[in-house]
Amino acid sequence: MMSRTYLIFTLKYYALSTKSLAQYDEVITRCRSLFLAKTRDYGTAWRILRLASLTDQIFIKAKRIRSIQQKGKQRIEDAIDGEFVAIVNYGLMALIQLQLGEDGPTELEMRRVEGLYDDVVANTRALFDDKNHDYGEAWREMRVSSMTDLILMKILRIKQIEDNSGEVEVSEGVEGNYQDIINYAIFALIKLTENNRV
DSSP states (O other): OOOHHHHHHHHHHHHHHHHHHHHHHHHHHHHHHHHHHHHHHHTTGGGGOOHHHHHHHHHHHHHHHHHHHHHSOOSSOOOHHHHHHHHHHHHHHHHHHHHHOTTSOSOOOHHHHHHHHHHHHHHHHHHHHHHHHHHTSGGGGSOHHHHHHHHHHHHHHHHHHHHTTTOOSSSOOHHHHHHHHHHHHHHHHHHHHHHHHO
């Protein structure tokens, strides 16, 4: 028989977890909308990028965020949350590139792009849900600056794996690192949104 304390904990976790998934979906809706709008404007020109180039794009965005966080001011008024959105979308592009390979067709139909985007989001969201269950929403206690640092660390890991021709001995490969980067960026966007509501 379940104890009262365990039951209360389970109900509280379920409510918070449901809230987190709803917030996750809100962020993804925003990222997806921008991604598809840019696809309508530019087509799938990003398909020409090698994985290392996408890794470097994410690195540049994360370095800018960290620089602004450390300096406490910025000269170009592009908001930090826009950079986290870009990190999500570049990470999803990288996962699509992993799926399709770099030598496939450059131009993809909009319908196919939507399907590929939604597929990699579904896998990354499932990972978020599983880790969120095991870690008990620990990310909610983290600082956005720590999330930035973790994104940078994951990028450096990917760069090392790329430099090793994709070979790993005991570590997860690039796919898991890209998924973690996407999820940390989504955590940051949720926290930034909550902070602005306060």
